[in-house]
Amino acid sequence: MASKPFISAHDVAERAGVSRSAVSRTFTPGASVSAETRRRVLQAAEELGYHVNQLARGLMRRESGIVCLIVSDAATPYRSALLRELTIHLQNAGKVVMLINTDRSDDSVGNALRQAIRYQAEASIILSGLPDKSITQLCLKNGQRMVLINRDDDQPGPLRINLKDEEAGRRVALVFERAGCRTVAFANSEAGTPSLMARERGFVSAAKALGMEVCVERFGWTGYEAGKVLAHRLLTRAIRPEAVFCATDLLACGFMDAARLEFGLSVPEQLCLVGFDDIEQAAWESYKLTTFAQPLQAIANAAVSWLCDPQETDNLLHVSRLLLEPDLIWRRSVRGG
């Protein structure tokens, strides 16, 4: 019994007294099987505990049903929320998700993609890092679709989903002006990813255009602790900013905590704060952070429907790009509103 623990279609066919093909057809949606055969096959399968072997099926059909999710820092609130949304959409589309954790290096993304190829993944969705051009080409050549979320890359082939980060930055400048702030700041991480930099760019240029005093500070990765450090740097300046736009909610939470608890500043009376991502904690009573909501549903929906529907092949050769708009969620970290 230990020698043959796997039940194959052959076994089912034998028990049901039909041919292997009949079994196969029974489990192939839209194949023609008589009701009687079907019934007998199903019963035999049930009794034997038979399940179709997707590895073998994928081999034949040349479609594995596997979609790779490539991500680093997956335990972060924003990332895990996006991951959840993607996973759910993918499952609803009948796909199965293979999760690959990378560190922040680009070649670890390359390794992840290589694994995706080995497992004949139908598509890869990349949430962190940026693969080498040659790898991307390799994936495409292997018939794999690719989706890049919040990555900047202008190679043709992958679908790129981005947010209007620069515009968001501009909007915040306006919001601060309406709140009566004249000297403002941008708190960024050193990660230097395109979306982070775009927010900075939009904010700084708009603030300057509005005649505000604006400064920028960058430190560490985009986490809570970095936010505290950024607060120390910005709030000890000769002229203290009245409002700061944090590149990320996590930064904003750290910033707010330091501002209140260590500098005794009250938000929003003495300091206006805006974040980005709308992580769950942004809505917590201690923060009530005004922030931009990532359109997670829209992102997941776009990604999944794009890679599922077999669109025209020539379409694939073009650069496909989707630009989504984040919603500004008003809470209580900015005056007025």
Next chain:
Amino acid sequence: MASKPFISAHDVAERAGVSRSAVSRTFTPGASVSAETRRRVLQAAEELGYHVNQLARGLMRRESGIVCLIVSDAATPYRSALLRELTIHLQNAGKVVMLINTDRSDDSVGNALRQAIRYQAEASIILSGLPDKSITQLCLKNGQRMVLINRDDDQPGPLRINLKDEEAGRRVALVFERAGCRTVAFANSEAGTPSLMARERGFVSAAKALGMEVCVERFGWTGYEAGKVLAHRLLTRAIRPEAVFCATDLLACGFMDAARLEFGLSVPEQLCLVGFDDIEQAAWESYKLTTFAQPLQAIANAAVSWLCDPQETDNLLHVSRLLLEPDLIWRRSVRGG
């Protein structure tokens, strides 16, 4: 070219001027190939962009390399942290993770396991819900190993990893006594999972034994909002508890926010609070929550090493159980310490 986008070992063999088996051996660790053949194969493979097809390899070797992670509410801080740890350990062990999101129902877990079988997963790790006995048997019969984390189940076969929840509850009662609290409470969710109930049991019995006034409130799922509701219920009682043990950090955060911001209570002076999980937010300045740290590393390590090393088969027939001890992390939500 669109007709044959896949490069097979056959193509590589042709280009390298060797047989298909030589190619196969080159990519099989520990097979005997001459250095020269190996070199030529590797070169041809590189030029062609060949990658071993794991689906086909898995079919032959009867080992897919796939391990399923079955989880609901994966975006929650504790769950995502555990997920990350497991994923990393699994990857380091050369496995590839298949992520399956379930809702909280047990039959959705069953479906997930069925999928695991279809993909010939070598093992499944279950973080939420509890599969039906028959499904578990089916998995085991299909040669699949199973790990249940923080689930209660006494079927033989799966490895069960649990925490000493009841003991943790008892420890908290002692901590509260040392802080000079006489009337205490346990804030729980209605989920009623074994680990949550064990914490409650341990705490309540120990508190009673210490002669304390103890009450219990249960509401909703184990999230931030539920914590706020629980605070409302417990803090409006005729005799207000001086200390409460929350079943979860998320509950504790909600509880603390409501206590401070809506009831004007100061923690820990007027109210002592202890949580469970040690999620990242528990360390944030606004909370500084005294809590139990889940031994995530130990859990992941135990799970992965158990399902990777080919231990004796008869061992599998016994109930394997691992009982881990959570560390109490002292922060500032309890007096004394």
Next chain:
DNA sequence: TTGTAGGCGTTATCAC
């Protein structure tokens, strides 16, 4: 060390 032959479990094709 190397090549040949057979099989893993499935589906697609084609006669019946």
Next chain:
DNA sequence: GTGATAACGCCTACAA
């Protein structure tokens, strides 16, 4: 509608 037969891409004896 049904059953043989030939793939799919790979691995593993076995013989050379």
